[in-house]
Amino acid sequence: MGWQGKILRVNLTEGTITSEALNQQWAADYLGSRGLGTKYLSEETDPKVEPFSPDNKLIFATGPLTGTMAATGGRYTVVTKGPLTGAITCSNSGGYWGAELKMAGWDMLILEGKSPQPVYLSINNDKAELISAAEYWGKSVWEVEPAIKAKLQDPTVKVASIGRGGESLVRFAAIVNDLHRAAGRSGVGAVMGSKNLKAIAVKGTLGVSVKDPARFMAAVGAARAKLDPSARRDSLSTYGTHAMMDNTNAFGSLPTRNCQDVQFEGVKDINAKAVVTPRLSDGSTNLVTNKACFGCTIGCGRMAHMDPNYEKASEDRYKKISGGLEYENAYAFGPMCGISDLNAITYTNFICNEDGIDTISFGATMAAAMELYEIGAITKEDTGGVALNFGNAEALTTMVEQTATGRGFGKEIGEGAKRLCEKYGHPDLAMVAKGQEFPGYDTRAMKGMGLAYATSNRGACHLRASPFVDDFTRVTTEGKAEIVKTSQDKVSVVDSSGLCVFPAAVWGLDDIVAKIDAACEGDWTEERLWQTGERIFNLERSYNLKAGLTGKDDTLPPRMLKEAAKSGAGKGQTTGLEVTLPEYYKLRGWTEEGIPTNETLDRLKL
Amino acid sequence: MKLKLELFGAHSEKLPRDEGEIEFPDETVPGKIVDWLELKDGDQFVILINGHPVSLEDRYKVKLTEGDLITVFPPMEGG
Structure with a gap:
């Protein structure tokens, strides 16, 4: 109860798929998801393993409340040894994929080895198979997810996939599920790419049982009675996490120009109010609506519509409504890079989602590159002619295109701020801890x-x-x-x-x-x-x-x-x-x- | 006493639109301003005076000066 009691183990080298019982003692000691995934990784891998080695394992784990009626019970985590830090990582995502995996009957999915050819994993309740992904390799998340749904003839299948970022082993590549949510941090998408695994499609119809349904629903109701009327929920629902930008700017903890400053003069052009202010071009707003994950009563997710007059939005796929600005991506592309161009920031976010790279690490690495450029440590010869000055929105959009697809100077940015700054002789300019880039809070x-x-x-x-x-x-x-x-x-x-x-x-x-x-x-x-x-x-x-x-x-x-x-x-x-x-x-x-x-x-x- | 007031987040519509200075009684303390705004969970809101935080214990004690900038924002975690 709570737990499904089963793990799906996939050996990508051998192409074998087996079902095994969940270790109940470990579940009792480590609960689920992040804790249980950590226990399994610790027991099954050498902590000194090279993150991109077939010996590293990639674990998708749900918790006992995933897929239940508990408010916000839609989360899953990805646990592996991280290629950005060399430390254990656990990247957490919402959307609908995690609950679907749980409802297919699995607490956890352990991927080991490396497939000789690109494949995707298709799970339909207790059946699972590896299928060639040759036709999808080299495609973006936005292409592969609808293509797999069409191939399986089922639009309700939930898909988690990597884009060209993960394929290119960008050290901060993400795994994107349900198009707009991501296990974003620490490069879990690159580990998936290293295993030649393009996507995991899941269909689950088995439901999740709980031990005492009446008591469970009473507890769910009591918790909602606290959450639903709270000011915290109001703020997250209305403005999303984006509302944080005014707070950190007023307080002086908004990382600006690679943390050279702590307040940004351009905040009013890119803050939570800016995205709900009608624009001159078409009278509509950047923010279209909010979006909730499975079982969520907050709905902090943002859905945005790019300004149709923005030159980068000329292609049809950028004219659609897609994942919008939240605090972390807005901070990383905006103040951290000294940029106050709302269109450029929104476009950069679309590209990160389209090809699956972490917005925080990309923005903060870009900021490090900009400081390296401004002090002359890197030049236009290195960047392919792009002037990486702070505030240059064109540089941001050019570099996100290159980074997300593993091209040009984007390959260097895809190594993360620590390696970039070490390579160009200024390791102190990487705003990182243990090699992972700072989120939007100056310390x-x-x-x-x-x-x-x-x-x-x-x-x-x-x-x-x-x-x-x-x-x-x-x-x-x-x-x-x-x-x-x-x-x-x-x-x-x-x-x-x-x-x-x-x-x-x-x-x-x-x-x-x-x-x-x-x-x-x-x-x-x-x-x-x-x-x-x-x-x-x-x-x-x-x-x-x-x-x-x-x-x-x-x-x-x-x-x-x-x-x-x-x-x-x-x-x-x-x-x-x-x-x-x-x-x-x-x-x-x-x-x-x-x-x-x-x-x-x-x-x-x- | 005239004070400048900034209110961020979902409740910002409670402020007058012109965002200028607002007249308050001379003995006004920061906590009273938040009370006046009738914010949901107002006792949990963060208050800054000229960019510096006021602790929960001090919000009804700190004296304000003509022209002070009072910033109020809801308690937020994560980002």
């Missing part, structure tokens, strides 16, 4: 976020901890370690349950445990969930230590540690990681070198 004013970036097991991430409200209220190092540690443990649970992390701002683990205990076997308590979250986070940490990472990787670029913010609430300040990190290690029960002590490992049964 000098938001010191909790600085600690969260530094200690995230998948590299810089704004969704592995939740220090937002405290950071916006207190510019200090005091108390941040505890907030980050506690919220990391909570998010580990939420990610492993199959729920979205957004309502967790309103829900405590008491709200979540009520659903898990009603859905799943075993006696689940809030205390047990807290320990499960801590166990999952420490297992990821242990994997990374075995992979060769150390406490020295829990750091931030020198710009965050030594250069003071020029304006805003953090003016004159640096991140203060030297204060928060030792305190954090102590709270975690780790040594001064950042290694979990034996006592900690024993306490967590690791």
Whole structure:
């Protein structure tokens, strides 16, 4: 109950597909999705494995609440060793694909080896087969998803696929499902490309059972009664995450021009209000509507319509309504690159979706390239004649086309900011933690976020901890370690349950445990969930230590540690990681070198 | 006392359209402004005075000065 109790294992080298029972003890200890995927990866792979080797595994995992009637219960995760960071990664997506996999009867899908030829996997409840993808290789996500649906003669099939970004092994390539949602971060799409796996089509009609339906629905209703009328839901539904841009700009934590500045003068042209303001050309707005994932009562997703007069929108596929601007993509293409051209930013987002590359990493790597260009470390000879100055919207759109399809200087950008800046002699200019590019929060004013970036097991991430409200209220190092540690443990649970992390701002683990205990076997308590979250986070940490990472990787670029913010609430300040990190290690029960002590490992049964 | 007021997010339509300075009683504190706006979950909203945050404990204590910029935005997490 909750869990389906089955795993589908696909060996791409041999072309074999087998069904096996879910390890119930591991489910009891690691819950599902992120936690369970991490346990399987840890048990089945050498942490030192090369990410693009056939020996690396790619795990698609649902949680016990995925596919149930729990609000926002449509999430799945992709767990693998990441090619951007060399650390374990877990990339989370919504849409409808995850719930469909669960309703096909599978908790998890483990892909191993490497197919000798491009293939896609077709799952129809308990039947699965590998089918040649020769005709789809070299095609975009936007081409392959409708083509597979047409071939299978079923428009209700759900498809997760890679575009030319994943095929080209762009180190931050995404897996895109349902056309508009993505397991975007850390290069999970490149690992899929390395295995010659183009897509996974799923049809599931079996439903998901829960242990105690009446109690489960009562818990779902009680949680909705908290979420639905909340101001947080109002804001996400009306303006999406995009609303965050005004907040970070006012506060002085909006990364601008590769974090040289913390406030951007062009915000009003690209913020959440700009996309609902009728444009002069056709009287319509950039934002058309919002869109919800499976089981979601928020609907934060944005659907956009490009300005028809924008020259890049001349091709028909760009005239259609497609995934629109959210905070992270708008920050990364906009302020981070010094660009305030709404059409160029929207187009860049369309291209990232079309060929499956991570918007955050692309934008932040582009910003690093722009700074390298402005200091003369790279020239037009390197870029194929493109002037990569900050603010050059044409450079952004040209480079996204090249990066998403693995061409020209885009190949260099596709390596990510860390490798790009190392190659051109200025490693300090990469705004990364553990090799993954920064999301849209400057850490000098938001010191909790600085600690969260530094200690995230998948590299810089704004969704592995939740220090937002405290950071916006207190510019200090005091108390941040505890907030980050506690919220990391909570998010580990939420990610492993199959729920979205957004309502967790309103829900405590008491709200979540009520659903898990009603859905799943075993006696689940809030205390047990807290320990499960801590166990999952420490297992990821242990994997990374075995992979060769150390406490020295829990750091931030020198710009965050030594250069003071020029304006805003953090003016004159640096991140203060030297204060928060030792305190954090102590709270975690780790040594001064950042290694979990034996006592900690024993306490967590690791 | 005239104050400048910025309100971001789904409730921004509550502000007068001209976005100019607004007259408040001299003893006004930031918390009272949020109360006046009648925001849902207003006690959770972030308040900045001239770009600097006001803690939850201080929002009914901090004194304001003529011309201060008060920024109010809803609690948001993630992005």
